[in-house]
Amino acid sequence: MTRETVEARVRAAVEAHAEEAFALLEQLVAIDSTNPDFPGIDRAAALGGEGRCTALLGRRYGELGLRCETVASDPERPNLVAVLEGSGGGRSLILNGHVDTVPPVRRETWAMADPWTPERRDGRLYGLGATDMKSGVTAAWLAVRALREAGVALAGDLLVQCVVGEEQMQHTLGTSAVLDAGFDGRRPASGGDAEPAVGAIVLEPSSSPRPLSLSTTSAGNWVFRVTVRGRATHAGNRASAIRAGGEGAALGVNAVEKGLLLVRALLELEQEWGQTRSHPAFAPGFFAINPGSFHADAGTPSPAYLADRAEFDVLAWYPPDADPEAVRGELEQHLQVAAELDPWLRVNPPAVEWLGNWPPASTAWEEPHVQALARAHERVTGDAVAAPSAANPSGFPAVTDASFLEAAGIPTVVYGPGDLRRAHAADEHVALAEIVTCAAAVALAAIDFCGLAGDDAAAGAEGAR
Template sequence: MTHESARHIANAVLESIDAEIAGNAAQAERLLVDLVSFRSVNPLQPGVNGADYEGEERRANEALAAALTPLGFEINWIEVAQGRPNLVGVLPGTGGGRSLALNGHIDTVAPQAGRFADPWTAVIEDGYLYGLGAADMKAGHAAMWLAAAGLRNAGVSLKGDLHVHSVVGEETMSHEIGTTAILEAGYAVDGALIAEPTSPAPQLLNVSNAAAGNYLFSLTIRGKSAHWAARNLAIRAGGAGDAIGVNAIDKAVYVYNAMRQLEEQWAFTKKHPSFAPGAFIIHPGVLRADIGVEAAPFFPDRARIDYLLSFPPGNTAEQIRAEVEEHIRLASQMDPWLREHPVEFIWTDTWPPAYTDPSEDFVQTVMSARTELAGIDGRVTPLDAPITAAAQSDANFYEAFGIPALVCGPGDVRNAHAANERVALENITAAARLIARTALSWCGTN
């Protein structure tokens, strides 16, 4: 067969796949409406009563499994947290090819008051589908299904296995019960594409290869309760100072300023070529101080600050934790009270940074597929190289297993976690075309 003949056949196959994707777009839309209808709120979200949403993640994954089964996927369940199973759909390859995982989290954030009374009843207006989880990231699930349907209906058999990993826990960094649980169960792959939202209008299908790590933590500062009117004796010359009382808010401000100093140092010491200067931050999100009840006439004897920080690839969570604690320890040595009553840290959840080298074969495969799509779809603008992700995703945990991972999906991250969350329906079709092309090139076909 000549090179020209091979190219003609390849183009014919792609045209057939694209036609099947277009023909099944309405069915993908119905699947998304169905997935939105499940109240799959992550039960560990702050302020959420988990009992209100018990079993909903499972029901959503069961609906996705029912859609994948007719396409030839073998359905497997990985359940670490009781009642919250992960779906692993595997479309077996014919052999000799590389495997590819398509990943999406089925859990959502809690609902907010918006335009529509029921966030779980999808509303379609002007080419957009509104509903909780539509952009983040059930539209990604619809795109995965649509790509797989396009391949199967076009008669394409992949050499490598194609996985769909639909996971729980992502919205609360609970990877141990989600993506990590799947990988530890033996469903490792040669490459992973996470269909998180990367299509901020008017851009479409950005590809991200890097994401910052983060760490959620809190620190508690102890004080000494006293009557509010004794403040002058505690802080003015001639008074008894700490022997009278210590206002934990005063000490919290001292610690806050020390943490802010560290954050300013990070603008110069925390660097990575994929990130703009100063990208890594130490964000104070919650401040509490009281004596056990909210009562202004007392010195509060405890204060707590909750932080969320970000850090670059090349640093580990353990290194970051040690650096933060050491900085606060040294700063506390300058304060007599804090020197004797050290700040107490609680380190809660961490997301490791992700970085897949742009020279990796998997990156080149995905970028080539995107370039090819940009040549026939004017809405997909050229992209010379992958970009940095706007937020963390489960790509980080594939990377932790040594699996190259990229993020690309139909949603707009600016609409994620929003009161009126929405996704452009035409983006789902475009994402499916990219996924199908990636699977063809990466997994191989006969």
């Protein structure tokens, strides 16, 4: 069988089983797999959803004859690895996707009956996780389904990682745990001696700015919490607390205003970053500072008091080539300087708590599996894939487990159905056609990169026998 015949069979099988994949996506969306450690979530109630997803996927990969392994650093949050063993001598490809979701944005803003009751309309599927990223998890399954249906025997291993915890950067429970357990593509299931080359595809939603963009770069981010104190008093004392001739701060200080002062200072720094921070993989002005939550009160949420405590959480994006510690220092210093300009904050400085640093990711465009995927995308869609450049910024505008695959030395590209503009939003949805296109491209990339069994030039040969 020629390579062309194999590819044609695979593409036909993707089309033939698309409806089965959409049904799997509906089943996945119907499982509430909200990350149990997300802020504001009832942990006990949310626990178990991720495991129901990986159990379902385990059954579906088992039906296809894959060896299914569970990796569970936390027994209540099991990851699944499904291994399609190669015949030996080829390169290993990892397909990675997370099964957890964020909690839905405010329920009453959804037009749907329920975020966990999937609805199909106009070629789209609506529901929580439809874009981020149960459609990517589904596309990986459809790619494997088609390879099996077409009777393709790969030379290298194909490892599908369905992981937990991504939405809270819990990679030590998810992706890093799976890699540490040995599912890193470097120990060929076929038992060969040589350590094979490895590449990974993270199937996070990459359909902006163009449908199914290939993204080899993502920005880093810092998440931090700022807490400011005030002095509580009756709202009737406000004038005396703030007007000339009154009792001033000795009587009351409203922490709402002190917190807002610091938020404004950060937004000024954001303006400066918009002018001064750049990276060729990102559109000008990308590196922004998002205050995402703000709470203040005097222990009781009522305007009858001057609030004595304000707390706000911020996410700051920084360029892939920036030093994270230097970025942290700059943010901290900026807050300090802003506090120095205010008589109350000068003596009651804000407390800054650093909640997390999600490291950036960057893989060379020339990596063989990135090139294999670009060629496959072109063959499936007819659209040429341009290398990233300043004129064609292709940085992924969010963070993914690519950072942790790369930390383990595995070059990684982000490519998956769904549009990040629809993620973490009401009426989250995905265009179903993107799942089919993605699955076909990923399957062809696997053939190209892992090679076919019995293929002389197994790894990545173009135009084989």
